[in-house]
Amino acid sequence: MTAEYSAHHLQVLEGLEAVRKRPGMYIGSTDSRGLMHCLWEIIDNAVDEALGGFGERIDVTLRPDGSVEVGDRARGIPVDIEPRTGLTGVEVVFTKLHAGGKFGGGSYAASGGLHGVGASVVNALSERLDVEVDRDGKTYALSFRRGEPGVFADSGEPRPDAPFTPYDERSELRVIGKVAKGVTGTRVRYWADRQIFTRDATFHLDELEQRARQTAFLVPGLHIAIGDARGETPVTTDFHFDGGISEFADFLAPDSGVTDTWRLTGTGDFTETVPVLQASGAMVPTEVTRTCEVDIALRWGTGYETVSRSFVNIIATPKGGTHQQGFEQGLMKVLRTQVEQNARRLKVGTDKIEKDDILAGLTAVLTVRLPEPQFEGQTKEVLGTPAVRQIVTSVVSRSLGERFSSTKRDDKAQTALLLDKVVAEMKARISARAHKETQRRKNALESSSLPAKLVDCRTNDVAASELFIVEGNSALGTAKEARTSEYQALLPIRGKILNTQKASISDMLSNAECASIIQVIGAGSGRSFDLEQARYGKVILMSDADVDGAHIRTLLLTLFFRYMRPLVEAGRVYAAVPPLHRVIVVNPGSKPNETIYTYSEQELHALLAKLQKAGRRWQEPIQRYKGLGEMDAEQLATTTMDRAGRTLRRVTFSDAEAAATVFELLMGNEVAPRREFIVTSSDRLARDRIDA
Known part of the structure; x- marks a missing residue:
């Protein structure tokens, strides 16, 4: 920095030099997002042709050397001389900013390209760009290095680091082949300049396919083929839709x-x-x-x-x-x-x-x-x-x-x-707002809106608190004695609650069990759900270890998934894992007998085989729990509720859309897809898993 500041300190960036100096102004960023934006500038030029009724297919190929090629069968970029600049149409499109056929000249009625900088920006930010145009029975070609036209001395497959000779005075289109009369189109292949883009910038195939699918929907009849030749096995996906x-x-x-x-x-x-x-x-x-x-x-x-x-x-x-x-x-x-x-x-x-x-x-x-x-x-x-x-x-x-x-x-x-x-x-929004306003921890005990059957805990520390949703009043009595009242709360429900996947929002809110759960958690429901207002750090679904218990757990998870999804996304919903069997191993002499719990038939048989091999005895008959109510308080605490010895299964989902599809299949109104799923999946079910 100097005190002197005059006109000779000013810089005038000419042409593509401005793009290379400030790429973010034209493509947003120089990471993967900017790299993908460049690719879509080229693809959109071909799509604009298809919009005008020229060309029905676009091919995009990601190549192993880091280059990408886009080809279409449209009119082809003009190859004749543009009178104002004295340059061919191809060179004008790829080297001049704000130049093209989309400024109201009648070439395009409606197009995505508007500023005339797309192709020239991509060229400026490419280490090498090759363009081939089929027109007038010939194939014309022109190459660029960082925006400058010239000739690469290639031997075999094109390389961006091949010797390059720029044109001295006047560039020219090379005729490299012939095509049949009436055949037109354009092919552009380029290598992004790693002096501009970050090292980790890559083409994302899933994002490319997603947008290709989207474009195929928007232009009915257009074929877009996305090829990825970067792996050991090249893959091509074709997108074509007639329904718009x-x-x-x-x-x-x-x-x-x-x-x-x-x-x-x-x-x-x-x-x-x-x-x-x-x-x-x-x-x-x-x-x-x-x-x-x-x-x-x-x-x-x-x-x-x-x-x-x-x-x-x-x-x-x-x-x-x-x-x-x-x-x-x-x-x-x-x-x-x-x-x-x-x-x-x-x-x-x-x-x-x-x-x-x-x-x-x-x-x-x-x-x-x-x-x-x-x-x-x-x-x-x-x-x-x-x-x-x-x-x-x-x-x-x-x-x-x-x-x-x-x-x-x-x-x-x-x-x-x-x-x-x-x-x-x-009405749901108004009800949820009312719930949210009344469900505050500081006055929860005095609030008459909380269900009378809630057995609350004493702590004010939300992170440490746990809400057990218990199946049935019989299990509630045992759970009251088994819980740690400082931080464990209990809410009993009566059997199988409403299937909220089929029911309307008003039906859900009018259902006593669903309304009680939403009120007790205190964070609202649906769009107004506020995770920060949830009154408990963990919500634990504690149902019997049988088919009915699994059904109740599924119904509860459906309610949480549809109306309190952020709670599931945050990993704060759990399923308790109560045992199926209680085995009392007889110890010799005055040594106290040992109690072992198992959680599946397979685990029980493995335990008995191990005991028999060791020559140890056990009391018959082995207790088989049919429900939580058959346990006494000590057994329930030891196996299911005490943090020191219990097992919890955290409920998560990595793909919300996939999870929503499964919920709709298993719990929704459409019976036929569910029946087909059951029939086609029956061979995957192990018979020994059926609790009968």
């Missing part, structure tokens, strides 16, 4: 449907003033009329999770924008009106539905297409075009309103179910 975003919404939906998948479509016009490039080269502000096409697929399910995806010209906008705001505004407008019109039937009183009530259980795919949308930044995560909001609101209001006013039997039945669900979500 309706099929996409069904794919994303995590639960069974309350409604069918509805399609809301429409268009709207708006005007905006934009600078238009004239033939003279001047930019003149001009008022132009734009058309925005809106296409939405949505459905409501039985759960309360919201799955929403929004796109502008098939580019994902994960952070939303004006189209997302318009969509939610339209939903609110229609459903609030419908709830008010049906207030007496729905018994809503003076309560008002909120956005979260409407979004609960909603799966939606929102797409808009318009020329030259305004995005916030090159990464295009937020749409900023103001007029789109009102257009989307209008389309949603009109199309959804028509669905509610339809006289078709299916539409009337489904809209009625939807209103019931939205109002149930509202």
Whole structure:
């Protein structure tokens, strides 16, 4: 740093030099996320061609040498001379920032590329980039090294470290082959520059496949093949869907449907003033009329999770924008009106539905297409075009309103179910808020809202406290004597509780056993569940060690998974492991007999064989526990409740979506898939595991 500061201290970064100096401005970051962003800049160029009706297949291949190749069968990048620069179209696209066919010249009606920097940014950040274009019966080729055109002296397979000779005065397209008449397309292969990207930056196959699947849904009929040749065995996955975003919404939906998948479509016009490039080269502000096409697929399910995806010209906008705001505004407008019109039937009183009530259980795919949308930044995560909001609101209001006013039997039945669900979500939210406000540890003993059957503990240390949910009152009496009252609380339930996978939220809240569990834990339920307000550090499900006990445990886990999932995610839900057998080993003389507990038939037989081999005797008959109530307090404490000797099974799940699928299969409304699962899985069941 010096005190002198004049014009000669300023730097002007020319062309691609600016990209290499500040890559984060163009691709967000230089880790794996930025590496993937570069790849999608190239793929999106091919997708834009497919959107315009050119080319039906895109091939993407991850190669062992770290390069990636993207090929399409579209029109091919222009190879003729661009008059202003005197360069071929290929060189203009890959070396000039803000250059391309997406600035209103009529080449693209709607595209994901807007700024004209995608291909040139990838080129600037690549150690080597090769492009081949099939046009006019020939295959043209051009290579670049860190954005500079030239020729690599390759011998065999292309390498980024091969000797490179840049063009001195004028670059030229090389003709490297011939193609049949009418065959067109582009192939781009590049090696990311490790001087720019971090060492651990890699292409993630699962992320690539996920987005390829998403794009195939958004462009019906398009084939996208993702190949990974980096391992010992090359793998290729092809994505192709004809159902469009309706099929996409069904794919994303995590639960069974309350409604069918509805399609809301429409268009709207708006005007905006934009600078238009004239033939003279001047930019003149001009008022132009734009058309925005809106296409939405949505459905409501039985759960309360919201799955929403929004796109502008098939580019994902994960952070939303004006189209997302318009969509939610339209939903609110229609459903609030419908709830008010049906207030007496729905018994809503003076309560008002909120956005979260409407979004609960909603799966939606929102797409808009318009020329030259305004995005916030090159990464295009937020749409900023103001007029789109009102257009989307209008389309949603009109199309959804028509669905509610339809006289078709299916539409009337489904809209009625939807209103019931939205109002149930509202009531559940209000009830959960009331639960949350009343369930505070400091006044828990004085609170009349806690169930009378709760046997609470004394400690105020949440982390040290434990809540045992006990099956039946008979086991409760023994557990009272077996527990450590300082930190162990007991809540009895009557047998098999409500199957919350099938039941509605209102049915669940009106069920005495489910309501008691939610009240005692004190953290609310569903979306309003607050893990920090949970009154116990561990929740332990203590049921009999038989088939009925396992069923009760499954029903309880379903309740926790659907309405108190953060408690399971935090690893604070456990299953007690009571013993099945009590073996009293007879010791000779005056030495006291030894008591051994076993937890399975296999473990019992192994113990008896071991004792017999050692020549030791045991008392007959061996006690077989049919339930917790058959134990005395000392036995229950020693085997199941005392921290020093008990065994607990922590309930966790690594994949929430997979777990939700299993719960829906085993506990949901659809009988046929469950029956098929039982039939096809029967050969995996060991007969000796059946408690009969």
